[in-house]
Amino acid sequence: xxxxxxxxxxxxxxxxxxxxxxxxxxxxxxxxxxxxxxxxxxxxxxxxxxxxxxxxxxxxxxxxxxxxxxxxxxxxxxxxxxxxxxxxxxxxxxxxxxxxxxxxxxxxxxxxxxxxxxxxxxxxxxxxxxxxxxxxxxxxxxxxxxxxxxxxxxxxxxxxxxxxxxxxxxx
Numbered sequence: 001x002x003x004x005x006x007x008x009x010x011x012x013x014x015x016x017x018x019x020x021x022x023x024x025x026x027x028x029x030x031x032x033x034x035x036x037x038x039x040x041x042x043x044x045x046x047x048x049x050x051x052x053x054x055x056x057x058x059x060x061x062x063x064x065x066x067x068x069x070x071x072x073x074x075x076x077x078x079x080x081x082x083x084x085x086x087x088x089x090x091x092x093x094x095x096x097x098x099x100x101x102x103x104x105x106x107x108x109x110x111x112x113x114x115x116x117x118x119x120x121x122x123x124x125x126x127x128x129x130x131x132x133x134x135x136x137x138x139x140x141x142x143x144x145x146x147x148x149x150x151x152x153x154x155x156x157x158x159x160x161x162x163x164x165x166x167x168x169x170x171x
Contacts, residue, residue, distance in 0.1 A: 065148060065149050066146075066147075066148055066149065067149065068094055068103055068149050069094075069096055069103060069149075069151075071096060072094035072095065072096045072103050073094060073095050073096070074092070074093070074094050075093040075094060075095060075102075075158070075163055079160075079161075079162050079163060080093050080162070080163050080165065081125075081162055081163065081164040081165065082165045084164070084165065084166045084167070085130075085165055085166070085167060086167065089107055089167070090105040090106070090107060090147055091105070091165055092104070092105040093105075093163050093165070094149075095157075095158050096151075098157055099154070099157030099158040099159060100153065100154050100155075100156070100157050100158075101151050101152070101153055101154070102116075102118075102126070102128065102151065102152045102154060102158065102163065103149050103150070103151050104116055104128060104130070104149065104150055104151075104152060104165070105147055105148075105149055106130050106147065106148055106149070106150045107130075107132075107145060107146070107147055108132050108145070108146050108147075108148060109132075109142075109143070109144055109145040109146065110135060110141030110142050110143060110144065111133075111135035111136070111139055111141035111142075112132040112133050112134065112135055112141075112170065113132065113133045114130065114131075114132055114146075114148050114150050115130070115131045115132065115133060115150065115171065116128055116129065116130050116131075116150045116151075116152045117129050117152060118152050118153070118154055118155075119166075121154060121155055121156070122161075123161070124161055124162065125161050125162045125163070125164050126154060126158060126161050126162070126163050126164065127164045127166060128152055128163060128164065128165055128166070129166050129167070129168045130150075130165060130166065130167050130168070131167065131168040131169065131170060131171055132170045132171075133170060133171055134170040134171060
């Protein structure tokens with residue numbers, strides 16, 4: 001008998017709580033074109049207010065993103081040496097900031113994050129080592145692959161030099 005009373009009491013409480021919560025919702029909304037005032041609340045219907053992010057700004061070195069920064073110029077495929085990369089690894093490269101920034105499509109997965117560094121900057125080529133941060137031991141990670149765009153700063157503009165892409169072990 002006590003169990004039934006608890007179940008009935010809990011049910012009555014839930015019924016009351018949902019009935020009270022429903023009173024906050026306006027039930028007298030006007031039909032399209034009606035003259036009643038709009039319901040009050042915290043939802044903004046201003047057409048000038050946007051919930052979308054603003055346009056992407058310049059990509060600072062070391063910060064991966066999924067899109068190529070505006071104003072970036074693709075490096076011609078004959079000026080990108082991706083022969084040292086594993087099969088399926090992206091090899092898209094863009095320049096920005098007068099050729100002093102390389103924006104490179106990299107690969108990362110799970111808990112790792114893509115990294116890139118200009119290992120060598122010779123007169124005819126720039127060698128970029130691509131790697132990924134190592135996941136912490138014991139940490140659960142997803143089994144996904146992402147292709148962020150990472151930025152690598154150069155000491156001088158790329159100009160006519162070839163970009164050589166290599167991978168290095170996780171750091």
